[in-house]
Amino acid sequence: MNAPEKYEVTAHQWEHGWELHVDGLGVTQVSALDKADRQVREYICTVLDLDEYDGRVVIVPEVGAIADTIRTMHELTDSIAELQAKSSATRNEAVQQMRAFGLSYADIAGALGVSKGRVSQIVNA
Numbered sequence: 001m002n003a004p005e006k007y008e009v010t011a012h013q014w015e016h017g018w019e020l021h022v023d024g025l026g027v028t029q030v031s032a033l034d035k036a037d038r039q040v041r042e043y044i045c046t047v048l049d050l051d052e053y054d055g056r057v058v059i060v061p062e063v064g065a066i067a068d069t070i071r072t073m074h075e076l077t078d079s080i081a082e083l084q085a086k087s088s089a090t091r092n093e094a095v096q097q098m099r100a101f102g103l104s105y106a107d108i109a110g111a112l113g114v115s116k117g118r119v120s121q122i123v124n125a
Contacts (some may be wrong), residue, residue, distance in 0.1 A: 003048050006056040009040050014062065020059070033059060095122040 010021040016086040017031035020040055028043040030036050036059045058074045060067050091112060098108045105116040105123075112119075 002043060003050060003053055003055060007040065007044065007060060008058045008060060009036065010062040010067075011036060011059055013061070018061070033061060092122050092125070095119055099123055 007025070008023045010023075011033060012019045012021065017029060018033055018036065020028045020030060020036055020043075022028065022040055022043060025044065025047050028039055030039045034091070037057050038058070040057045041053045044050065044057075056078075060070050060074070064079045094112060095108055098111065099119075103111075105119045108119045
């Protein structure tokens with residue numbers, strides 16, 4: 001079974017720490033939430049027989065309305081990551097187009113607000 005790119009984990013507090021309900025897989029436990037990411041990754045690997053899981057793990061503690069705020073924060077973080085990837089791809093495309101047009105590294109760097117070294121890295125990638 002292939003693991004998805006992201007697992008949402010709902011954390012429920014109990015007397016010994018936290019129960020971690022891993023979306024679609026089951027439940028594991030930790031004593032404190034700072035250990036949850038590692039525990040969930042190990043759990044995913046055990047259940048799916050993987051060497052490692054390098055996808056995203058989103059821990060959402062169910063503590064009143066705070067859970068909604070945390071989910072919103074994670075959604076915004078995902079949106080930012082998507083926009084950064086699109087921005088990077090668009091910048092790389094712009095560099096290639098400007099270079100094909102005959103502009104110098106210095107002119108490209110100035111137009112895009114990056115260093116000449118970054119332009120060189122993009123051109124030579």
